[in-house]
Amino acid sequence: MTTKDDLMAGFAGESQANRKYASFSNKAAEEGFTKVATLFKAASLAEEIHARRHLQVYGIPSTVENLKAAIEGETEEFTHMYPEFVKRSQEEGNEDATRSFTYAMKAEQVHAGLYEKALSAVKSGKDLEVSKVFLCPVCGNVALESAPGACPICGVPGKKFQEITL
Amino acid sequence: MTTKDDLMAGFAGESQANRKYASFSNKAAEEGFTKVATLFKAASLAEEIHARRHLQVYGIPSTVENLKAAIEGETEEFTHMYPEFVKRSQEEGNEDATRSFTYAMKAEQVHAGLYEKALSAVKSGKDLEVSKVFLCPVCGNVALESAPGACPICGVPGKKFQEITL
Ligand SMILES: [Fe+2]
Ligand SMILES: [Fe+2]
Ligand SMILES: [Fe+2]
Ligand SMILES: [Fe+2]
Ligand SMILES: [Fe+2]
Ligand SMILES: [Fe+2]
Structure with a gap:
């Protein structure tokens, strides 16, 4: 094991903790524990910070x-x-x-x-030549320029697609 | 391997792709490719959707x-x-x-x-008894009720701490 490996292992752990805590936050809110949900959200964002720094130090090409x-x-x-x-x-x-x-x-x-x-x-x-980028919030499909009438992957109406901006 | 294992493996991969694409989006924006950055951001959010669904199907206690x-x-x-x-x-x-x-x-x-x-x-x-939750944006430290004068972990001034709400 080298520090390079450790950075990648740390990144993997932090990324998963980031996503797990976000789901645990939703679960706590569902159960009525809104302050515990807020704590899980704060820790989720903390793990996002850790993941980003580890990857940055690893090196982004x-x-x-x-x-x-x-x-x-x-x-x-x-x-x-x-x-x-x-x-x-x-x-x-x-x-x-x-x-x-x-x-x-x-x-x-x-x-x-x-x-x-x-x-x-x-x-x-x-740069990529495109004016708008849309995301299907159900299946993760991505469409350029305009949303389809219905998502060809999951069938959700195109009006549910979200325009993504930086 | 079982489907349970596959759900966890899928969750691990999606979580890391979610965080990688977010960093790749920042990198593309730095290089002036703002539309490529937008595409990376959309795909990052797509992988977040995949990670959440896999974990949900796996089961959240x-x-x-x-x-x-x-x-x-x-x-x-x-x-x-x-x-x-x-x-x-x-x-x-x-x-x-x-x-x-x-x-x-x-x-x-x-x-x-x-x-x-x-x-x-x-x-x-x-529920946890707390009125406010704060996050250090540099090191991921979390403080309850109020931000410290300076972060005891990374030294950043407390006024940089962000209040986290649901
Ligand atoms: Fe943590
Ligand atoms: Fe962490
Ligand atoms: Fe879809
Ligand atoms: Fe993808
Ligand atoms: Fe994915
Ligand atoms: Fe800090």
């Missing part, structure tokens, strides 16, 4: 390299990881898991395609 | 159980993981890593103490 890494990760997920998870969840008859894996699998394929477009632009020194 | 798990995780981090990481980074002379690990180690100890207070309250059916 250029956007070209980040896009290549993102395409590689997304492609692995939608071609291998999620298809295997979907298959196993179907064999186990766990429909909620099948839905969760399927939404992610299809959204990752969309993400990979959009990152490819971005990579082509950035490689020639230009 | 009661707040009492969540607090116990959080205390266990924080304690492992501040008593074993981070002390080891700090030591190794010092041996390697990586001062930025030592600072990042030290901030996290000390903040986790504070988090564990606050979760203990919350657990005592929730075990007797009550």
Whole structure:
């Protein structure tokens, strides 16, 4: 183990704690413990700070390299990881898991395609040419320019899509 | 491997992608690629949606159980993981890593103490008794009721602390 490995291990732990505490905060609020929910939210944001600093110290490459890494990760997920998870969840008859894996699998394929477009632009020194970016709040689908009539992945009406700005 | 394992593996991957893309978005904005930064932000939020759904399907226990798990995780981090990481980074002379690990180690100890207070309250059916919760934006320290004059962990002036609300 080296400090480089430790930074990545720390980043992995902090990222998961960040997301876990956010869900634990929602759960505490549901149970009526609003102050405990606030504490979980504060700690969730604290772990976000830890994750960001560890990754920063590890080193964040250029956007070209980040896009290549993102395409590689997304492609692995939608071609291998999620298809295997979907298959196993179907064999186990766990429909909620099948839905969760399927939404992610299809959204990752969309993400990979959009990152490819971005990579082509950035490689020639230009920004991605797009005026608006929309997100499906149900399945994580991303659409450029305008929301579809209905989400092709999860079926939610397009008016539920959120425009994302920096 | 079972679907339970897959849900946790998916959650781990999505949580890290969520945090990585947020940092990649900042990097793209720094490089002047604001539309690529917007795309990374949208995908970051998409991975947050995936992480939340996988964890939800996995199952989120009661707040009492969540607090116990959080205390266990924080304690492992501040008593074993981070002390080891700090030591190794010092041996390697990586001062930025030592600072990042030290901030996290000390903040986790504070988090564990606050979760203990919350657990005592929730075990007797009550909410945590606190009116305000503050977060140090530099090191992730959390303070109840009021911000300190200066952060005891990182030294930042207390006026930089952010009040966290649900
Ligand atoms: Fe942390
Ligand atoms: Fe993705
Ligand atoms: Fe959708
Ligand atoms: Fe995802
Ligand atoms: Fe913590
Ligand atoms: Fe601090």
